[in-house]
Amino acid sequence: MRRARVLGAGALVVALGFCGTGAWTYAQARSDEGLSFGRERDTALAEGRRHLTVLNTLDASTREHAEAGVRAWREASTGPLRTELGRTAPAVGASARAEVTEAALTALDVRAGTAKLIATVRVDVTPRGGAAATSDRKRLEAVLNRTGENTWKVAALSAVPVAGAEGSGKAEENEKKEGGDE
Amino acid sequence: MTRLLRGTAEETDGKAPDLGAAPAEGGPEPHTPDAPHTPDTPDTPDTPDDGDDTGVGSRFTTRWRTAVLVAAVVALLLGGSAFFHGAHQLRSTPSARNHALTDTAATTRVGGDVGEGLARVFSYAPAQADAAERSARTVLSGRAARQYADLFAQVRASLVAQRVTLTTQAVRTGVIELKGNTARLLVFLDQTSQRDGAPATSAAAQLTVTAEFRDDRWLIVDIKAR
Numbered sequence: 270m271r272r273a274r275v276l277g278a279g280a281l282v283v284a285l286g287f288c289g290t291g292a293w294t295y296a297q298a299r300s301d302e303g304l305s306f307g308r309e310r311d312t313a314l315a316e317g318r319r320h321l322t323v324l325n326t327l328d329a330s331t332r333e334h335a336e337a338g339v340r341a342w343r344e345a346s347t348g349p350l351r352t353e354l355g356r357t358a359p360a361v362g363a364s365a366r367a368e369v370t371e372a373a374l375t376a377l378d379v380r381a382g383t384a385k386l387i388a389t390v391r392v393d394v395t396p397r398g399g400a401a402a403t404s405d406r407k408r409l410e411a412v413l414n415r416t417g418e419n420t421w422k423v424a425a426l427s428a429v430p431v432a433g434a435e436g437s438g439k440a441e442e443n444e445k446k447e448g449g450d451e
Numbered sequence: 452m453t454r455l456l457r458g459t460a461e462e463t464d465g466k467a468p469d470l471g472a473a474p475a476e477g478g479p480e481p482h483t484p485d486a487p488h489t490p491d492t493p494d495t496p497d498t499p500d501d502g503d504d505t506g507v508g509s510r511f512t513t514r515w516r517t518a519v520l521v522a523a524v525v526a527l528l529l530g531g532s533a534f535f536h537g538a539h540q541l542r543s544t545p546s547a548r549n550h551a552l553t554d555t556a557a558t559t560r561v562g563g564d565v566g567e568g569l570a571r572v573f574s575y576a577p578a579q580a581d582a583a584e585r586s587a588r589t590v591l592s593g594r595a596a597r598q599y600a601d602l603f604a605q606v607r608a609s610l611v612a613q614r615v616t617l618t619t620q621a622v623r624t625g626v627i628e629l630k631g632n633t634a635r636l637l638v639f640l641d642q643t644s645q646r647d648g649a650p651a652t653s654a655a656a657q658l659t660v661t662a663e664f665r666d667d668r669w670l671i672v673d674i675k676a677r
Contacts, residue, residue, distance in 0.1 A: 277517070281520060281524055284524040287527065287528060287531040288527040288531035290531065291538070292530075294538040295541075297538070298541040301541075303553050304547050306552070307546045307547055308546050310552050310553070311546045311549075371627070371677050372625075372637070373551075374551070375625045387625045389637065389677040429623055432622065432641045432643070
């Protein structure tokens with residue numbers, strides 16, 4: 270009987286230890302900075318992809334659609350880019366539809382809430398009047414800012430220029446935007 | 452200790468004096484047929500109250516206590532397992548297994564190796580005609596090596612005939628995924644080509660590259676144009 274008692278106490282101690290170790294392991298995983306950094310990275314990348322698609326897309330077939338498109342641009346952006354887009358007047362013109370074919374983060378500062386993203390985007394531009402669409406491939410670089418819990422927005426967007434080619438990528442990007450608004 | 456152990460073996464005879472020495476009620480207990488159980492109660496040093504219980508009561512308490520003990524052990528084991536399982540779940544999500552940017556050193560390493568490898572493989576000078584192909588053998592492997600061989604076979608003749616110099620540079624490198632020994636990267640390349648005497652022309656190339664870590668270096672195993 271005594272042996273049973275000792276066994277019982279032993280089992281209890283072992284079970285307590287097991288449960289305690291489990292709780293500790295779980296707490297460690299829960300508060301692991303690497304893991305939360307990874308989650309933040311994936312959120313920033315997904316949000317960045319989504320916003321880049323919006324920012325390179327504009328349905329300018331009617332004035333209402335163009336207005337909605339420009340509103341969507343503003344919602345996807347923050348800071349300087351938002352101010353810049355705020356000056357864009359929606360107008361009927363050529364429409365563009367974008368698809369992010371690949372994207373990667375090149376930098377992420379979780380504490381500051383900033384990230385840098387590079388992406389390749391395929392843009393199909395349909396001129397007004399239903400002419401054949403032309404396809405264009407772009408390589409873009411974007412700066413993302415965290416604006417809230419799990420919310421990242423595009424603060425700057427530019428094409429990555431080819432070394433030796435004339436003109437900055439930024440000008441090229443604005444050209445495209447204005448082209449869509451005409 | 453030994454005395455008590457012997458006591459249980461010798462049954463009531465060894466126990467009766469112990470019980471008689473303690474409370475007055477201890478006396479009648481040996482009469483009951485439950486006598487072999489009574490030694491249980493004095494064994495527990497933490498609950499002196501049990502000594503006052505009748506045999507039936509103490510048996511009940513013992514059973515109840517065993518049940519509680521078993522339940523507690525089972526609950527603790529289940530709880531511990533749940534914690535371990537939860538921790539494992541947290542650490543085995545796709546996000547957790549992807550070390551891109553979380554492992555800064557490895558991310559920089561794979562980006563540098565791949566960028567430098569692409570630059571070497573896609574640069575060509577007529578003076579060192581086979582240098583690119585030679586470095587291709589150390590940088591490329593698998594499907595990428597076959598793709599490269601096919602490509603080079605096509606352009607080789609014109610490169611030699613027109614004395615073209617190709618210079619390739621990786622301008623941006625982003626690690627999409629870094630899991631164990633494999634990585635997927637997005638690389639932006641600038642390629643400048645110059646014919647003898649003619650002005651240089653530049654072109655952009657965007658590649659998704661799959662790399663594998665073998666023999667202490669990253670080898671490019673697949674290339675896809677974006």
